[in-house]
Amino acid sequence: CRVLAHPPDCPYTNRNYDSSFTCTKSGVVSRPLNKEGESGEKTTKQQAIRAVPPLRECIEGLASDSDSEEDLEDKYDERIRLQAIKLLKRICDNPRYVPLIVKFGAFGTIVDQVMQRVLEPSVDIASIIRNASINRALQADFIRDKGLECLEILLENRDGRIQTCAAECLRDLMPYLHDHMGDTEKAFDHRVLMHILKLVLGLKHPAIEKFAVDSMLTMVAFRPMRPLLIRERIIEATKHLVRRQKSSHDLDVNKALMGIYYYLVSYSEEAASIIANDKSLLQLLAALGEFGENFQKHNAQILHRLCTYKALRFKLYENNVIDILLALRDSNDPDSRKLSLDAVFELVKSEEIIQAIPADSDIMQMMVALSRFGSSQVKGAATKIVNKLSRFQEQEYRKRRAAERAEAKRNSPVSKGRSGFP
Numbered sequence: 001c002r003v004l005a006h007p008p009d010c011p012y013t014n015r016n017y018d019s020s021f022t023c024t025k026s027g028v029v030s031r032p033l034n035k036e037g038e039s040g041e042k043t044t045k046q047q048a049i050r051a052v053p054p055l056r057e058c059i060e061g062l063a064s065d066s067d068s069e070e071d072l073e074d075k076y077d078e079r080i081r082l083q084a085i086k087l088l089k090r091i092c093d094n095p096r097y098v099p100l101i102v103k104f105g106a107f108g109t110i111v112d113q114v115m116q117r118v119l120e121p122s123v124d125i126a127s128i129i130r131n132a133s134i135n136r137a138l139q140a141d142f143i144r145d146k147g148l149e150c151l152e153i154l155l156e157n158r159d160g161r162i163q164t165c166a167a168e169c170l171r172d173l174m175p176y177l178h179d180h181m182g183d184t185e186k187a188f189d190h191r192v193l194m195h196i197l198k199l200v201l202g203l204k205h206p207a208i209e210k211f212a213v214d215s216m217l218t219m220v221a222f223r224p225m226r227p228l229l230i231r232e233r234i235i236e237a238t239k240h241l242v243r244r245q246k247s248s249h250d251l252d253v254n255k256a257l258m259g260i261y262y263y264l265v266s267y268s269e270e271a272a273s274i275i276a277n278d279k280s281l282l283q284l285l286a287a288l289g290e291f292g293e294n295f296q297k298h299n300a301q302i303l304h305r306l307c308t309y310k311a312l313r314f315k316l317y318e319n320n321v322i323d324i325l326l327a328l329r330d331s332n333d334p335d336s337r338k339l340s341l342d343a344v345f346e347l348v349k350s351e352e353i354i355q356a357i358p359a360d361s362d363i364m365q366m367m368v369a370l371s372r373f374g375s376s377q378v379k380g381a382a383t384k385i386v387n388k389l390s391r392f393q394e395q396e397y398r399k400r401r402a403a404e405r406a407e408a409k410r411n412s413p414v415s416k417g418r419s420g421f422p
Contacts, residue, residue: 049104053085056082056106059113074406081119085110089124092131101128102138108145114153121157126165129154133169138174148173149192155199160207167200167211174218190225194232199239206248209241213256220263230264230271235281242284254288258298261285265305269312272305276312279319286324293333296393300328300339307346314352322347326362341378343372350384360394 030032059081088106090162101107110128113119129150132142142148147169154166177193197219200212216234219225245254264271275281289299301323306316325347328340344363347353357363368387370382 002075017399045097045100047358048077048100049090050311051091052100052106055084055088056109057105057289059088059119060105060109082122085119085122085124085128089127092128095131095135096130098135099138102132102141102145105321107132107147109227111146111150114150118387121154121159121162123159123161123165124286126154126162130169130172132166133172139173142173143176148196149189152192152199154216155196155203161385163205164211166196167208170200171195171211171297174215178218178222190228193219194228194286197234198232198237200240204240206244209244210250212258213238213241213253213260217256217259220260223267226267226271230274231270231391235264235271235274236259238282239281242281242288246284246287249300254295258288258302262298262302262305265302269309272309273312273315275302276306276309276316276319282316282319282324286327289328289331293331293336295321296328296331296336297333297339299324300331300336300343303328304343304346307343310350313347313350314356316349317350317353317356322363325365329366345381345385346390353389354392357389359389364389 002211008280033171061081088101088110092101107128110125114121119125129147132147151166151169154162154169157163197212197215200208200215216229216238220229238260241253242257245257261275264274274284285302287300290294303321304313306321322344325340325343328336331337331340344366348357348363364386367382367385370378371386372379374382
């Protein structure tokens with residue numbers, strides 16, 4: 001079977017071809033180029049159709065009844081397998097020929113061999129899997145042929161190029177997976193997807209982080225996936241990404257992280273409590289707001305949603321969320337200012353917080369100012385809070401005065417002199 005592996009240029013990979021190839025029982029051999037520097041024949045679809053099945057057989061190790069023992073030994077030679085994979089990779093580099101790899105079973109064979117640990121993951125194998133994942137028309141076949149499970153093995157490899165290909169595959173597949181997460185006919189194991197995502201996050205590689213957060217944002221947008229993300233402690237797993245943004249300043253990653261946290265916080269109090277109880281994470285999220293008004297708005301949305309949970313309000317207050325909200329009040333973005341004020345109003349609904357606010361605090365001064373100069377709606381809400389704070393502070397003042405008088409009375413000379421009479 002003769003194969004001329006010289007597909008047209010494609011943006012996915014860098015190809016510098018120097019020969020065409022012939023697949024024989026003894027191996028895959030190269031044929032020199034002609035004087036013009038080009039192959040004598042150009043690769044066509046018909047040639048690719050004829051090439052893929054025997055290449056698949058070379059990888060699979062199939063033999064006909066007429067093969068001798070020596071031929072069988074040659075067919076199972078590892079070198080032949082690797083050459084066949086390299087040739088398939090070159091065919092697959094042309095997007096037009098990728099469906100042939102899947103149609104004639106070569107893709108499924110490669111995945112099976114990798115899953116059974118017969119083939120060691122290589123850059124060529126990762127490129128074939130990557131090119132198959134890009135084609136949306138083939139993504140159903142990709143899932144059927146266990147391509148998703150194969151990504152786990154690729155991510156466990158130490159070669160950064162293989163890991164990057166696997167992370168890109170996950171990102172390319174996420175729109176399809178999102179559309180079919182609830183489709184029983186095209187179902188896939190959500191736990192496998194979650195494990196792959198955690199493997200990508202565990203790499204902690206700056207070049208791969210964007211693929212991870214893009215994939216996670218697509219996952220979290222699908223409501224039934226949120227309990228699984230929370231159960232798998234995805235918020236804790238992404239904390240290092242938030243910390244890294246203080247120095248890397250990747251705006252796309254920032255925006256994706258803000259979206260992920262907002263989705264999870266809006267979904268359940270369990271997810272919200274993870275952030276509310278982590279003072280350092282709250283400070284890191286506040287720092288993301290320094291990258292522009294857009295991020296200040298996202299930050300205010302998350303904090304406002306956190307403050308709507310009654311059980312978390314006092315913990316948020318203890319973790320100095322008031323300071324973050326007051327800083328957002330100085331934002332140039334009107335939505336950020338409104339959301340932060342609404343969050344403060346939610347926070348001070350707690351009697352514990354009312355009792356903890358000092359009389360000369362910034363929050364008290366802000367409420368007094370808003371009760372005088374805010375809009376009619378804001379004035380009304382601020383006035384109620386001021387009255388509530390004033391009443392409590394007046395009660396506290398009276399209690400202190402009563403305690404001081406009682407203490408003074410016990411310590412007075414008259415009280416001490418009378419205490420000796422029966």
